[in-house]
Amino acid sequence: MLQINLEKVKKLDFRSNEAYKSLRTNIQFCGKDVKEICFTSCMPNEGKSNVSFNLATSFAESGKKVIFVDADLRKSVIVGRYKPDHGVMGLTHYLSGQNEFEEVRYTSNIENLDVVFTGPVPPNPAELLGSECFIELLQRLRVEYDYVIIDTPPLGSVIDSAIVAEHCDGIVLVIEANAISYKFAQRVKKQLEKGNCKLLGAVLNKVEVNGKGYYGKYYGKYYGKYYGNYGQDDN
């Protein structure tokens, strides 16, 4: 297998580390058949990539064999954020038939953690994620790993995560504290339930912990700001 060093993986502080341990434990309690888990959110920027990658690392640290699959084919930040020490091929190279899977799967400097990056943005992300090739890949990874953690785009913007989740064992909704209305979260939940995917639960992210604790209040600061433009800007 190809090797990379992720040069920018930060050590989590104590509190975050404990939070990921709880998330890990909660997922383990979902049952031993829950191995392939997809992460989505209502809106962009709620923290899916951060939460899913840290969770994958946390599982790997606990001795589980894990692969992190970056299936946000439209606007991935993983390569930019964690800085592999050399150029990488990605999922879109494989799904479009340009490379073998072994050419896009990397073993990392984090023990037990393998990674599949996204690759170049394709013109047809949803089709690639719904393809037989991707479905077969998920079946194969299920056999090879204890956990397959899949990062996807926000469901409030594009359909990709529901397509991926249909072939996973469950989906987790990452919700940014104070940014998403109850109604919007319910709408996304209903959309997930329409498909054949099991909502495992939600992660409340970016909670202000220094104040008086968390009391959800909707400010609406992001509502509608990015809707429909997901992946069309360059950040």
Ligand SMILES: Nc1ncnc2c1ncn2[C@@H]1O[C@H](COP(=O)(O)OP(=O)(O)OP(=O)(O)O)[C@@H](O)[C@H]1O
């Ligand atoms: N728990 C957290 N505390 C503080 N900042 C966070 C937290 N989680 C994520 N962030 C920050 O929020 C921003 C968005 O995070 P991230 O890229 O993980 O979100 P995303 O939901 O994957 O976004 P996108 O929809 O664009 O894929 C980043 O700058 C990240 O560092």
Ligand SMILES: [Mg+2]
């Ligand atoms: Mg992301």
